[in-house]
Amino acid sequence: MSTELLIQYGVIPIIQILVVMIVVLTVVAYGVYAERKILAFIHSRLGPMRVGPWGLFQPIADGLKLLMKEDLRPSVADSLIFVMAPAILMLAAFSALTMVPFGEGTTMFGYEVPYVIADVNIGILAMLALSSLSVYAVVLGGWSSNSKYPLIGALRGAAQMVSYEVALAFTVVATLMIAGTMSTVGIVEAQRELGAWFFILQPVGFVIFVICMVAETNRLPFDLPEAETELVSGYFTEFSGMRWAFYMLGEYAAMIVMSCLAVTLYLGGWLRPFPNSELTAFLDVIPGPLWFVLKGFMFMYFFMWIRGTYPRYRYDQLMTIGWKVLIPISIANLFFTGIIILLVQAAAG
Amino acid sequence: MGLIEHKFEDNILTTTVDGFLNWTRKSSIWPMTFGLACCAIEMIAAGGPRFDIARFGMEVFRATPRQADLMIVSGTVTLKMAPIVKRLYDQMPEPKWVISMGSCSTCGGPYPTYAVLQGVERIVPVDVAVPGCPPRPEALFYGLMRLQDKIQEMKVLRK
Numbered sequence: 001m002s003t004e005l006l007i008q009y010g011v012i013p014i015i016q017i018l019v020v021m022i023v024v025l026t027v028v029a030y031g032v033y034a035e036r037k038i039l040a041f042i043h044s045r046l047g048p049m050r051v052g053p054w055g056l057f058q059p060i061a062d063g064l065k066l067l068m069k070e071d072l073r074p075s076v077a078d079s080l081i082f083v084m085a086p087a088i089l090m091l092a093a094f095s096a097l098t099m100v101p102f103g104e105g106t107t108m109f110g111y112e113v114p115y116v117i118a119d120v121n122i123g124i125l126a127m128l129a130l131s132s133l134s135v136y137a138v139v140l141g142g143w144s145s146n147s148k149y150p151l152i153g154a155l156r157g158a159a160q161m162v163s164y165e166v167a168l169a170f171t172v173v174a175t176l177m178i179a180g181t182m183s184t185v186g187i188v189e190a191q192r193e194l195g196a197w198f199f200i201l202q203p204v205g206f207v208i209f210v211i212c213m214v215a216e217t218n219r220l221p222f223d224l225p226e227a228e229t230e231l232v233s234g235y236f237t238e239f240s241g242m243r244w245a246f247y248m249l250g251e252y253a254a255m256i257v258m259s260c261l262a263v264t265l266y267l268g269g270w271l272r273p274f275p276n277s278e279l280t281a282f283l284d285v286i287p288g289p290l291w292f293v294l295k296g297f298m299f300m301y302f303f304m305w306i307r308g309t310y311p312r313y314r315y316d317q318l319m320t321i322g323w324k325v326l327i328p329i330s331i332a333n334l335f336f337t338g339i340i341i342l343l344v345q346a347a348a349g
Numbered sequence: 350m351g352l353i354e355h356k357f358e359d360n361i362l363t364t365t366v367d368g369f370l371n372w373t374r375k376s377s378i379w380p381m382t383f384g385l386a387c388c389a390i391e392m393i394a395a396g397g398p399r400f401d402i403a404r405f406g407m408e409v410f411r412a413t414p415r416q417a418d419l420m421i422v423s424g425t426v427t428l429k430m431a432p433i434v435k436r437l438y439d440q441m442p443e444p445k446w447v448i449s450m451g452s453c454s455t456c457g458g459p460y461p462t463y464a465v466l467q468g469v470e471r472i473v474p475v476d477v478a479v480p481g482c483p484p485r486p487e488a489l490f491y492g493l494m495r496l497q498d499k500i501q502e503m504k505v506l507r508k
Contacts, residue, residue, distance in 0.1 A: 036403065036408070040401070040403050040408075043397075043398050044398045045397075045401040045403055046403065046404055047403050047404070048404065048405075048406045049404040050376075050404050050405050051376040051377075051405075055406060057376070058376070058377070058406050060373070061372065061373045061376035061377045061406065062376075062406070064370070064373040065373045065374050065376070065377045065418075068370055068373070068374070068505075069418075069442050069443070069444075070442035070443040070444075071442075072415060228382065228412040232412050232413050233411070233412045233416070237412075237413045237415065238413075238415055239415060239416075240415040240442045241442060244415070244416050
């Protein structure tokens, strides 16, 4: 009995964590390569071509070069926080991945193997809380560098991430009211029961979520914390080598987490389109986890696409969009969603 | 680092490791976003679709010297600018390289005057000098490839 418990609650989670870590780290490394290639194609260039076939070894060369760079720490920097700050970003992004449901789960050798590391009943809340922790990496990194541009970048980052989180949370609450649960697996199951992905029921919320998602990860057109034209490199100006690489990888991991969150909340997780209809039943040849990954990559591509096509917003425009447009619309959306849910419940008796 | 660098004799292991590390270094030389005069326009053209510096994995122009590997001194270095160029070079982490692009930065070019530094190698060690006034992007790429050859011959672990 106890060996069975050990395998069920000890060995299987460790294997799950290893698989998720390895897959996500690979996606992060090759996400950088994909971004460089996609940006190149948008500019009608070729992108990396010389390092390996089609430049496929580029991420390996970049990573090892950064690892072998001089370990540079400014003499005026607060050394403990300067070392810690990049790690916080990685930690926040990777721990949020524990709640991501990649599929329905299966049974192997008599043991239950869910395709989610931890299906907790406050999953979405925990994911939002962990992704908000990344603001500490930005603020502490900028502050501990003890230099002007990182400090300005960090303050901008803090203001931006905090204000966009408000709109993000309000739109998510509207979705959670329809689903009736905060568990990530439960939300996908609710979409199966209703027979529709939630972006059909929450079109306004979906658009606001996608905008806030881009702002939350500090990607273009909302990359004001790092704005090269004004702030040199923003909050990571003083970071070099592997510490800077941690910021970069953390940003990509945050993009992956946000894509997973969007897929779970609005695009039906591992479900096929119209999960209750017989017309789309043939699409079940594609297994659930593959659906999830395909939808996730769609969002990753979206991040890179808008980076190649939109210019950066001005800081006051960013704040105007956040506080005067997105937050009022998201509150109105929450209000109307509540009214409609009440009406539907009254009609159902 | 610094614990293992330049500490070992030549043997099959150290030469292989050195070769691999040099390959990583020469495959991702990130230049600094930094232009001084008309040569900078040619450097920018090198990043555009027609010439595309990204093929070498070098399109990552970093705005801060802390993350850059290569300083392309592209244009006339005036005496007023020289201390700033020197300071930027000092702020870059090792290993770092310098390309002197064009006649002005190599030897003062058409400005043998009191206001212009007669060659940037008076303040920073130049690895490759690209001739031309200004050199075309192809000439810059030729210089970058010669720099890659030079990096491949460097000693990392070996004495």
